[in-house]
Amino acid sequence: MKSRNIDHAEESAEVEVLFAEATKFNAISRKIKASLARMDRGGHLVQDAVRPVYSNTHGLQTMNDNIDKILDAIDKMLGPSEDKGREERIIRAGPDPVGLTDYLASLKRIDRALSQMSSTNLRINQQAIGDFNDLLSQGSTQLQALFRSTLAEDVQPVEPLKYLMGDERPFPILEQEKASKLGLMDSFLSSSTARHASYNSRESPSIRIYAELRGGYLSASLQNLSAASISTSKRKVSGEIYHQRTSGIGTYAKGIENSFTAEFSNISAVFARENWGLAFDATCRKALAEFAKTLRELNMHIKANLTTDCFLAYEIVEIVTNVGYNLDQSTGQLKLPFADALKPIRETARSSLAELLEDVRRRVSSMQSVPLDGSVVPFTTEVMTRMQTLITYPQSLASIMASVGDGNWQSLASAKSTSSTSLPSLASFDVGADSSQLLAHYIMDTIETLLTALDSKARVLLKGKFIAGVFIANNVALIDRLIRSSDLSTVLSSSSSASTKIESWRKRGTSAYLESWREPCSALMDVQYTSRGARPPSGGSGVVDSAAMIKQLSSKDKDAIKEKFKNFNASFDELSARHRGLQMEREVRSQLAREVQAMVEPLYARFWDRYHEIDKGKGKYVKYDKGSLSAQLASLG
Numbered sequence: 001m002k003s004r005n006i007d008h009a010e011e012s013a014e015v016e017v018l019f020a021e022a023t024k025f026n027a028i029s030r031k032i033k034a035s036l037a038r039m040d041r042g043g044h045l046v047q048d049a050v051r052p053v054y055s056n057t058h059g060l061q062t063m064n065d066n067i068d069k070i071l072d073a074i075d076k077m078l079g080p081s082e083d084k085g086r087e088e089r090i091i092r093a094g095p096d097p098v099g100l101t102d103y104l105a106s107l108k109r110i111d112r113a114l115s116q117m118s119s120t121n122l123r124i125n126q127q128a129i130g131d132f133n134d135l136l137s138q139g140s141t142q143l144q145a146l147f148r149s150t151l152a153e154d155v156q157p158v159e160p161l162k163y164l165m166g167d168e169r170p171f172p173i174l175e176q177e178k179a180s181k182l183g184l185m186d187s188f189l190s191s192s193t194a195r196h197a198s199y200n201s202r203e204s205p206s207i208r209i210y211a212e213l214r215g216g217y218l219s220a221s222l223q224n225l226s227a228a229s230i231s232t233s234k235r236k237v238s239g240e241i242y243h244q245r246t247s248g249i250g251t252y253a254k255g256i257e258n259s260f261t262a263e264f265s266n267i268s269a270v271f272a273r274e275n276w277g278l279a280f281d282a283t284c285r286k287a288l289a290e291f292a293k294t295l296r297e298l299n300m301h302i303k304a305n306l307t308t309d310c311f312l313a314y315e316i317v318e319i320v321t322n323v324g325y326n327l328d329q330s331t332g333q334l335k336l337p338f339a340d341a342l343k344p345i346r347e348t349a350r351s352s353l354a355e356l357l358e359d360v361r362r363r364v365s366s367m368q369s370v371p372l373d374g375s376v377v378p379f380t381t382e383v384m385t386r387m388q389t390l391i392t393y394p395q396s397l398a399s400i401m402a403s404v405g406d407g408n409w410q411s412l413a414s415a416k417s418t419s420s421t422s423l424p425s426l427a428s429f430d431v432g433a434d435s436s437q438l439l440a441h442y443i444m445d446t447i448e449t450l451l452t453a454l455d456s457k458a459r460v461l462l463k464g465k466f467i468a469g470v471f472i473a474n475n476v477a478l479i480d481r482l483i484r485s486s487d488l489s490t491v492l493s494s495s496s497s498a499s500t501k502i503e504s505w506r507k508r509g510t511s512a513y514l515e516s517w518r519e520p521c522s523a524l525m526d527v528q529y530t531s532r533g534a535r536p537p538s539g540g541s542g543v544v545d546s547a548a549m550i551k552q553l554s555s556k557d558k559d560a561i562k563e564k565f566k567n568f569n570a571s572f573d574e575l576s577a578r579h580r581g582l583q584m585e586r587e588v589r590s591q592l593a594r595e596v597q598a599m600v601e602p603l604y605a606r607f608w609d610r611y612h613e614i615d616k617g618k619g620k621y622v623k624y625d626k627g628s629l630s631a632q633l634a635s636l637g
Contacts, residue, residue, distance in 0.1 A: 087113075091139045095146050100181065104188055107139045140189070144205050147185045148213065150178065155213045157220035160255040171262035179269035182206075186271055207275060211282035214266070218259055218287040225252040226294045233298055233312060241385060242311045244392050249298065249312075250319050256291060257323045260284055264331045280333050288334070292341035295320075299344040307359045307386075310352035314393035316345045317400065349400050353409035353442065356386065357449050364453035370461050374470035375583035376478045383450050384482040387443050391491050398435035406438055410445065440495035443488065447479055451505050466575075469513030470582050473592065476506045477585040510595055517596055520571035523564045524607040546613040561611045565621040568604070572624075572632075579636050593637030597630075604629050 087106050095103040154174055163169045174182070189206035228248040267279045298316065302309045324338030363379055370377060390397065401409070454475055458468040480502055483489050492498040550558065584592070605626050615621040624632065 088135060091135045091142070094142050100146075100184060103139070103143070104184060107136065107143070107188055110136050110139070140205070143185055143189060144209060147182060147189060147206055148209050150182060150185075151210060151213050154178070155217040157217060157223075160221055160225055160259065161251075163258060164251055164255055168258075171259045173262050174266045174269065176269070179266065182210075182270045190272065190275060204275065204278075207271070207279045207282055210267075210270065210279060211285070214263060215283045215286040218263060218284065219290055221259060222252070222255055222287055222290065225255045226290055228252070229294055230297055230301075233309075234301055239308060241389055242309045242315075244311070244315060244389070247298075247312055247315065249294075249316055252291070252294070253319045253323045256287065257326055260287075260327055260334070261330060264333075277333050280331060281337075284334060284337075288337050288341065292337075295341050295345055299348055302345070302348055306348070306352055306355050310349065310356065311389050311393065313345050313349040313352060314390075314396040314400070317342065317349050318393060318396035320345075321396070321399075346400070349396070350404055353401070353404060354411060357409065357446060360446065360449050361453050364450070364457055367457055367461075370454075370458055370471060371583065372462070372467065373581065373583040374462075374467045374474055376474045376585070377454070380450065380454070380475045380478055381482075383446065384479060384488075387446060387488060388482070388486050390443070391439065391487055394435070394439065397439055401438040401442060402435065406441055407445075409442060436491060436494040440492050440498060443492060444495060444498050444501055448501060448505075451475065451479075455508070464516065465512040466516035466578065467582065469509045469511065469515070470584060470588070470592070471509075473506060473509030473513060473588045474583070474585050476502065476509055477588045480506075481585075481587075510592065513592055514595055514599060516575060517599055520568045520575065521600060521603050523568040523571065524603040526561070526564070526607065526610070544609040546610055549610050550613050558614060561614050562621045564607075565611070565614065565623070568607075569621075569623045572600070576632065576636060590637040593633065596636060597633040601630060601633055 087110050090098050090103060090106040091110075098106075154172075158172065160171075163171050186204075186206040190204040225248065229252045232246060232248040233242075263283055264276075264280055267276055267283065271279050295316065298312070302313050320338060320342045324335055324342070327333065327338070328335040360383060367377070367379075451472065455468070455472055458471045462468045462471065483492060483502075550561075553561065579592070579596075604624070608622065608624075608626055608629075612622045612625065
């Protein structure tokens with residue numbers, strides 16, 4: 001009990017101590033709160049006092065920054081003006097004494113200063129802007145002069161044949177160091193600044209100078225080739241067909257291709273890529289104009305001699321098209337200028353197809369006579385020579401004939417109905433089955449036109465079909481021989497109707513010739529009266545008794561048989577003599593002799609077997625026995 005009281009007393013003491021400490025802490029807390037309240041009031045007083053000072057200080061700092069910026073701007077504005085003297089000394093001195101690199105750097109600084117001063121639009125800078133523009137203009141002019149003088153060192157015309165004959169060599173190009181120097185100058189001269197300074201914002205001064213000098217170099221270098229093309233094309237015997245590759249136009253075109261290719265290499269080294277096409281077109285313009293002029297002059301010559309020189313037109317079409325295609329592939333330029341230059345020649349080549357056919361009709365129609373011996377007219381050989389020459393230009397004719405259309409060459413109006421301002425593609429030059437058939441059709445149309453005209457002329461000028469038939473047969477034989485002995489046979493093999501048409505004309509000539517042999521054959525026709533006795537065998541193994549046949553005839557019938565033998569003999573001898581007197585191609589003579597023999601011999605053998613005893617072997621009426629007649633017929637070949 002006692003111990004419990006002791007414990008209670010201790011706990012009460014501890015509680016009292018705790019209450020005392022709590023009272024003490026509350027007093028301290030009140031003091032702290034009072035101190036904080038005083039500090040807060042003091043802080044507000046300080047803040048109210050400092051706020052105007054801070055505001056004024058911030059405003060002063062902003063003003064100071066603005067003043068610094070204004071000073072910097074003034075320094076920048078005055079800087080170019082202060083540097084004007086240095087840049088003026090460099091520009092006045094020129095690029096040679098100063099050095100190209102430093103000179104270009106000065107021009108760039110002037111350009112940059114002008115941009116800065118122009119952006120401020122301050123009146124104080126107007127005088128400086130004018131001075132700098134004058135310096136920039138002067139610098140651009142001096143740089144152009146240096147560009148011109150540097151480029152002028154390599155514009156002496158060259159002799160193109162040195163690079164075209166023998167072992168073909170590339171045309172000379174600019175040295176790498178010189179091209180790099182020109183490229184540095186072009187980097188400024190092609191800028192908008194230089195164009196503005198040159199008072200021509202559309203054209204780069206460097207491209208203009210380059211095109212002027214190098215364009216003149218190309219034109220002068222190719223001038224002799226142009227003259228040679230014209231002279232070699234005209235230097236031939238009057239009336240002679242143009243011979244392939246005898247004109248200098250091929251060398252001229254090759255010179256253009258090689259020199260232009262070399263020039264494109266120069267341009268690629270001097271100018272920026274985006275200016276290659278512009279510079280190349282401008283540089284080649286003069287030489288291309290001269291080339292076009294040459295083609296126009298050649299075209300006038302071809303048109304004046306179309307039937308003999310149309311082959312030159314085909315050659316030019318092929319050559320120029322290939323050159324234009326090659327340059328377009330290597331440079332991506334000049335396709336249209338080449339097409340424009342070629343257009344007159346191409347149109348002439350197109351119209352020549354119809355003109356050649358018309359010339360055949362016109363020439364045959366104007367013939368005052370044809371050979372009375374049935375021999376070939378020289379014009380047939382001339383026409384076939386044309387055809388043999390024609391097939392040596394398969395590429396150009398493939399394109400030309402395709403553009404005209406199969407058969408449209410029969411009239412001049414159809415041949416001229418369409419035209420093109422573009423170069424034909426290489427696909428149109430493909431000498432495939434279709435183009436070969438077009439060429440074969442044209443050749444056969446020419447041959448048929450010739451034979452039709454000759455046949456009409458022969459019917460008018462030659463008496464009777466005998467000579468006319470030989471005349472046609474001779475011409476057909478010559479045509480066939482010239483086809484078989486040349487590449488015409490290969491071309492015509494693509495046409496299934498070619499051989500049929502030629503054979504048809506051969507049969508027509510043979511038929512006209514054999515018509516005269518019907519007269520002696522008609523004399524061998526007799527009338528059989530079956531009521532007078534058994535009909536004698538007309539063939540087979542049966543033997544005809546001529547004496548018995550004669551006995552059965554009346555005096556009148558015998559006289560008729562005698563007359564038939566006399567008529568046959570006279571007609572046969574006359575026709576044989578005429579046959580031998582005609583001028584025939586070897587194959588025609590033998591072929592016609594076989595036809596006559598096949599026609600006459602069976603009829604005569606039959607007639608002779610029946611009636612040869614009419615003159616009892618005296619030969620007064622029966623001039624030929626079967627053997628002698630056969631020999632006579634064989635001798636016709």
